[in-house]
Amino acid sequence: MLKRLLDRLQGRAIKACFCTLAIHPPYRRRAQMLLADAPALPWIVLTDEPNDFRDLSVRAIRHVPSGPMAIDFQTKLPPVGNGPAYHDKRFVLQMALEAHLA
Secondary structure, eight states: OHHHHHHHHTTSOOOOOEEEEEOSHHHHHHHHHHHHHOTTSOEEEEESOGGGGTTSSSEEEEOOOSSOOHHHHHHTOOSOTTOTTTTTHHHHHHHHHHHHHO
C-alpha cells in the first residue's frame, strides 16, 4: 500500500504529513523500517528515544507516554480498554495536523 502511494506521489508536491508513535525498542525498530521505506515523505514521530531517528529525515519529538503501554498490558494489567497507548496516538496526530495546516 505504501509503495502504491509513493508511486502516485512521485514528482508531485506532497500536501500531507505522516505520523507515528514509537515507544519502546520494538516499535522504534518498526518505525525506522517504515520511515526508511518512504524517506521522501514528511514524517513526525513521537518517541521515547529521538536519537534513534537522528540518521533519518524525520521530525522526532520526545514523548513520555501518558497511558499504559504494551509492556504494561503484558506484565501488569488485566486486558481492558482500547489497547496500549491508545490516547497517546492523538498527540502525534495533532502535531501532524498542525504541521500540515501551518
